[in-house]
Amino acid sequence: MKGMAPLTTPPRPADFAHVRDWVFDLDNTLYPHHVDLFAQIDRNMTDYVATLLQLEPTEARALQKAYYRDHGTTLQGLMINHGVDPNDFLQKAHAIDYTVIPADPALGEAIKALPGRKFIFTNGTVAHAEMTARALGILDHFETIFDIVAAEYVPKPAGATYDKFMALNRVDTAHAAMFEDLPRNLVVPKALGMTTVLTVPRNLEYAFSEIWERHGESDDQIDYVTEDLATFLQTLID
Structure with missing residues (x-):
């Protein structure tokens, strides 16, 4: 660099x-x-994608990561491709344990x-x-x-x-x-x-x-x- x-x-x-x-x-x-706080968010996002699209966890994670890579956030990919409510997604993604x-x-x-x-x-x-x-x-x-x-x-x-x-x-x-x-x-x-x-x-x-x-x-x-x-x-x- x-x-x-x-x-x-x-x-x-x-x-x-x-x-x-x-x-x-x-x-x-x-x-x-x-600290690995984001791992909790990551799991919540995978669960959200799996529930939304009725996918197996491995398929949901692959799609989640593809949206993250291509759109900057999983949310942006879900909004563009599936019209999700961003407030609902963000609330569920950030339902985590901050005491860690x-x-x-x-x-x-x-x-x-x-x-x-x-x-x-x-x-x-x-x-x-x-x-x-x-x-x-x-x-x-x-x-x-x-x-x-x-x-x-x-x-x-x-x-x-x-x-x-x-x-x-x-x-x-x-x-x-x-x-x-x-x-x-x-x-x-x-x-x-x-x-x-x-x-x-x-x-x-x-x-x-x-x-x-x-x-x-x-x-x-x-x-x-x-x-x-x-x-x-x-x-x-x-």
Whole structure:
């Protein structure tokens, strides 16, 4: 990756000195992959597809993943191809146990200390983001949450959704950074002039990630990679 720091190299604070708007994805970004919260959502989505279309679990999962790959979210694929009610889908997808999320005081202190505004920009819902961020102990540090409803159900990585988020919050992309766990969701931010950071599982263990979610040598949209968001941010403010 051109210009991307290796995993073992901490970020240079000078590379982030210009940043005044800090934009964070939610799932597998603000909490680490090994918490595996999204696995609960993933199972709920598979069950939803199986019930809706009367499919066996393996068939439902294959279709769910195809919609996710092709449309950015399973929901978008279901809306386009089957006319599902997005509110019903989102409510059932996010019926999960949030108690598995450990509080992260170090992350909270690091986010709080960042200069400027902080946002959550998620393909999930505000309610899901609030529950997750509250469990982490970081909810109060964010300016606002931009969710899939605000995006009119058009998910990242669609350029129009980033434009909507940036315009609504008056984000100057030349002075902004984006943190994401999916490389494809950093393509637009990088093109807009944002500093980009990819969060990855410890030791790059993609136990439950699909091949199109992983990063590779051609991902020029990624400036930095981190396995530990709290430590990464702490490096910027020390």
